[in-house]
Amino acid sequence: MYYNNNKVSLLIGLLKAYGIRDVVLCPGSRNAMIVNNIVVDGGFRCYPVTDERSAGFFALGVSMEKGPVAIVVTSGSALLDVAPAVVEAYYQHRPMVVISADRPQEDIDQNVGQTMRQAGALDNFVRRSVNLVDTLSDNNSFHRRLVCEALCACTSGAGGPVHVNVPLPNVTECETLEHMVIEEGRKVEIMRPSDVPEEFLELVEQKLLHRSERPVIVVGQTTLALSAVKMERIRKHVTVLSEPLSDPSAHPFDGIVGTMPDDKLPDFILYLGESLVCRSINSRFASAEGVEVWRVSEDDSYVSPFRQLDRIIVCSPDKFLSALCDRLCRNDAKVSDYLSWWNNAFAEEEERILASTDSACLSAASTVEYFESQLEDMFYDYSVHYANSTAVRLACRYVNGHTIRCNRGVNGIDGCISTAAGHSASTGDMVFCVTGDLSFFYDQNALWNNNLKGNLRIILLNDHRGGIFDKVSGLEGCSCRDTYVAGSHKADARGICTQNDIGYLSATTVDEMHLGIVKLMTEETKRPILLEIEY
Secondary structure (H helix, E strand, O other): OEEOOHHHHHHHHHHHHOOOOEEEEOOOOOOHHHHHHHHHHOOOEEEEOOOHHHHHHHHHHHHHHHOOEEEEEOOOOHHHHOHHHHHHHHHHOOOEEEEEEEOOHHHOOOOOOOOOOOOOOOHHHOOEEEEOOOOOOOOHHHHHHHHHHHHHHHHOOOOOOEEEEEEOOOHHHOOEEOOOOOOOOOOOOOOOOOOOOHHHHHHHHHHHHOOOOOEEEEEOOOOOOOOHHHHHHHHOOOEEEEOOOOOOOOOOOHHHHOOOOHHHOOOEEEEEOOOOOOOOHHHHHHOOOOOEEEEEEOOOOOOOOOOOOOEEEEOOHHHHHHHHHHHHOOOOOOOOHHHHHHHHHHHHHHHHHHHHOOOOOOOHHHHHHHHHHHHOOOOOOEEEEEOOOHHHHHHHHHOOOOOOEOOOOOOOOOOHHHHHHHHHHOOOOEEEEEEEHHHHHHOHHHHOOOOOOOOEEEEEEEOOOOHHHHHOOOOOOOOOHHHHHOOOOOOOOHHHHHHOOOEEEEEOOHHHHHHHHHHHHHOOOOOOEEEEEEO
16 A cells, blocks of 8 residues: 655655665654555665664664665654764764655644654754745656755765655545555766876875975774775875774874874874864864865865864865875885884884783773684674774774774764664674663663664673763862762663563673673674673
8 A cells, every 4th residue: 555645756766766775764653654655665675663863873874884874754853863863974974864754834833743843953964954845836846856956965975964854744634545656766967077186196195205294194984994905005105093983904093192292293184084083183283383284075075173274185085095095106115204203103002002901800991802802713794883982992992904883973972882783784794882881771772673683792891880981180089970970870781681682691700701702703693692791
């Protein structure tokens, strides 16, 4: 059975035209005709998720594996519940189409239930926002233009989330048909050059090798994993500061930047990608006198965490770095004094990290170190998600040889588990998620999800508090720190796992942690497994 509605049919046809086949569906009545027609159409992979906040992050995880994804919510405050995930998708440039069913315009602000001003509600966090209002004229062509505008913004260039608001009548007022074929819509074509401009490569080469005394390449989070081989080749010519969020060959540098002398600060920064985990690099590099910053980005937005910005090169970071590698490799690798200083600093930082980790003591650090060491021996394909705060900072210390996933767009702790869950539901690979306790318990509805499979494995680092707040300077003498700042608690995950049919393991000693991680990595099961580390 199909609901016969022109706007719904047009929307579904254009989703197909733009290659969007994965759809997260949330329950409701106003969105029922959209949900029903998508499911009955049979051309989409559908994921039912009840909690809209979790569903938004679940969709974000699906997009990491499948690319553009849509999420359909009903009218009213349901739309606002996806906002945290939309913000994260915006700063990660993840392609997400938020489709919100709405009440007719005449019901808005008239004390009719389940109504609010939905059109434009996400304007600060989306690349496009369109409202498919009814007009007096034949509006099908106009609606097509609006939907194409949104879907083009979602899937082209740097990509990102968009919002399509669809005012609809009640389902009881809509005609139903036994058979309806929804044809693929006709999309608007946009032509974009694919080659990296040679003149820009020459300019960058000159700045990196000849016209700067202290050049560095800074790579933030990217949507694609960079080539480790090519990144290592670039490192033979110039210093690269990157993290596992983008570069599998990244070297830890957090401990270097915070204490480096002023005369070693860069005078030229080539900045690619988005956010960085390192806390100190933004302000430290911004303090460099006379520093010149060039940005490579798929869009022309004026973005620089170093405050200064002198030039923007519109190009995808991975394509640009690949082309830059090929160009730099035409030259003999000459290790400058500045590059030599950084190479020595990298080596000393790795030795410091090794010396500071007590493997005989159960802690978040020893757990992540052991997990990463065992991961090297796994024979299957996998992805690893780290939650924000302590977990991802430990990842930047111990991850080696693979990239990681993390919601670094706005660095929030909400939705980290839901994102990993969405990723796991859309792939056959193993998906690991390492999280702290506050992040996990805040997002526990991620496990209230019938889409989950045995390829989702979670490590919960539970010190019964927001441990990172202990390290915030200025709070040492705060009498209310534990209760009101660090959020101390006595919760564990056993009951949550039981109610959601999640396999549960726990560890309170180093030996139990070692055994638990091995079991987490190797046990074959059709349901997710969680290992809780209490320390």
